[in-house]
Amino acid sequence: MSGYTAHFKVWRGDVRGGGLEDFEVEVNEGEVVLDIVHRLQATQAPDLAVRWNCKAGKCGSCSAEINGRPRLMCMTRMSVFTREETITVTPLRAFPVVRDLVTDVGFNYEKAREVPAFVPPEDLGPGEYRMTQEDVDRSQEFRKCIECFLCQDTCHVVRDHEENKAAFAGPRFLMRVAELDMHPLDAAEESGLDRKRTAQDEHGLGYCNITKCCTEVCPEGIKITDNALIPLKERAVDRKYDPLVWLGDRIRRRTSSG
């Protein structure tokens, strides 16, 4: 493929407002959208704000919306578009704009802090942890997350509903709760922390209606919905309808109110 000129529309602005700006820009063989944004900075828009770090799909910082779809700019090849196509690059819609393509993703750090950490088992020391390969594989899939927050951005629960943000952790952090709840060595329950209950009551699991949009945009190919959210929902429901859990809750409530 020889070089050609592409038509780009890039959102420029800040918290006070902004709009799409048109650019004609050179594209060369093998380039990705981030290369084009860098060329714009070098040739036509030196103050264009963009966040990036690794250019290898690993740091999770170059997230944006390309033709309306949440994607990593460094992993989106120009060859997926036709030469005639206008390519629109806008900041992540679910988070407040700082400037141009840079958004404030602080919401995600707040949600991360709300998930209690792994609780180490009391009776095991370092080096004594044993897990089946199946349990290791499950955790490892979730740990491939690069924290790009594309799943958080695409989830309709918060994408157009700012008011849901307080009560909903989003797919990335519900996945974290699921990982810990399914972790065979996590001693949360013994310490009095019921992750299934907090998933429902504090992290908003009930808002998720398993549309799988989060899974579709994950650049790491993590099956967020099938392997984390649905199992967590099943476990939370099992807990609710388990007669022993129900009885235990009733006794606990009576004891605490008496």
Ligand code: SF4
């Ligand atoms: S599956 Fe749940 S968390 Fe994922 S995008 Fe849909 S509603 Fe949001």
Ligand code: SF4
């Ligand atoms: S789960 Fe996937 S889409 Fe979501 S933050 Fe992690 S890597 Fe990004």
Ligand code: FES
């Ligand atoms: S620059 Fe690191 S993921 Fe794109």
